[in-house]
Amino acid sequence: MSKKQAILDAALKLFTENGARATSTKSIASEANTSEALIFKHYGSKDQLLEAILKKAYQVTALETNLYLKGLTASEYISNMIELPILLTRSNPDFWEMQYKIMALNPISSRYHENFMRPCQVRLTECFRELNYSNPELEAELLLIYIDGIWKYFAAHKLDVAKEKALTECMKQKYKL
Numbered sequence: 001m002s003k004k005q006a007i008l009d010a011a012l013k014l015f016t017e018n019g020a021r022a023t024s025t026k027s028i029a030s031e032a033n034t035s036e037a038l039i040f041k042h043y044g045s046k047d048q049l050l051e052a053i054l055k056k057a058y059q060v061t062a063l064e065t066n067l068y069l070k071g072l073t074a075s076e077y078i079s080n081m082i083e084l085p086i087l088l089t090r091s092n093p094d095f096w097e098m099q100y101k102i103m104a105l106n107p108i109s110s111r112y113h114e115n116f117m118r119p120c121q122v123r124l125t126e127c128f129r130e131l132n133y134s135n136p137e138l139e140a141e142l143l144l145i146y147i148d149g150i151w152k153y154f155a156a157h158k159l160d161v162a163k164e165k166a167l168t169e170c171m172k173q174k175y176k177l
Contacts, residue, residue, distance in 0.1 A: 006032040016098040057095040074127035079177040085151035100155040
């Protein structure tokens with residue numbers, strides 16, 4: 001593993017355990033078995049290091065999500081969006097746990113997440129419109145609020161597979177999916 005990757009891995013681990021604010025570059029360097037100078041050389045600052053983690057994770061997540069949601073009917077898209085929190089929190093649990101812990105207080109983290117979710121709102125609105133919901137914009141917003149809450153719940157509580165599936169199936173029943 002390269003030193004650059006070791007720094008990313010160490011930072012993700014420590015940001016998840018302690019939060020971004022409480023994690024020093026000195027502790028990241030120690031965890032990565034490298035020097036603080038190398039962190040600054042590769043990333044410039046702790047915020048830029050966090051942004052590198054976010055950018056990389058959201059790029060991977062966007063690719064996964066696009067494959068998972070591509071070419072679906074309106075009902076299938078809504079159904080898969082309801083299942084998206086399971087897909088996300090299982091594919092990269094450390095990242096989503098970190099996001100859960102830092103997003104409320106970190107504008108960089110919030111911005112990346114909002115940019116990731118924005119296209120989903122547009123597509124969900126189209127889906128609810130196609131399915132003749134009386135207020136497709138509010139339906140899309142409501143479902144996104146559910147999705148946002150449920151991925152945080154999954155990241156924070158590490159539920160067993162059966163419980164995650166039961167929660168998503170319950171939500172699908174509400175939409176008759």
